[in-house]
Amino acid sequence: xxxxxxxxxxxxxxxxxxxxxxxxxxxxxxxxxxxxxxxxxxxxxxxxxxxxxxxxxxxxxxxxxxxxxxxxxxxxxxxxxxxxxxxxxxxxxxxxxxxxxxxxxxxxxxxxxxxxxxxxxxxxxxxxxxxxxxxx
Numbered sequence: 727x728x729x730x731x732x733x734x735x736x737x738x739x740x741x742x743x744x745x746x747x748x749x750x751x752x753x754x755x756x757x758x759x760x761x762x763x764x765x766x767x768x769x770x771x772x773x774x775x776x777x778x779x780x781x782x783x784x785x786x787x788x789x790x791x792x793x794x795x796x797x798x799x800x801x802x803x804x805x806x807x808x809x810x811x812x813x814x815x816x817x818x819x820x821x822x823x824x825x826x827x828x829x830x831x832x833x834x835x836x837x838x839x840x841x842x843x844x845x846x847x848x849x850x851x852x853x854x855x856x857x858x859x860x861x862x
Contacts, residue, residue, distance in 0.1 A: 751826035
């Protein structure tokens with residue numbers, strides 16, 4: 727038996743603004759753009775992990791009003807789970823994302839537990855970390 731992660735969801739305030747960040751700044755590819763019931767889901771992926779999709783959706787997409795409101799409150803507070811990406815060129819990707827206007831939370835630095843990493847906020851306030859494995 728095998729088990730692998732197929733999708734992970736990222737709640738955002740504005741799907742188009744988020745596509746500009748995740749596709750434009752981070753370089754992910756748009757795989758699907760689906761509308762239903764006045765809401766929209768967009769799936770992004772990277773050639774490095776073709777079976778893993780990152781789904782962007784607004785808080786009320788596919789949820790009850792109460793659940794969407796609760797999720798919106800958490801998004802506004804900036805307390806939803808972060809995404810952590812890995813790259814082989816942290817400094818280059820950092821400069822690309824910084825130049826996109828994303829809010830920098832941490833410039834690239836070596837962490838005591840091993841990786842070199844940096845952190846940003848996406849346009850909706852979600853924390854996005856980018857790590858590079860230590861040199862062997």
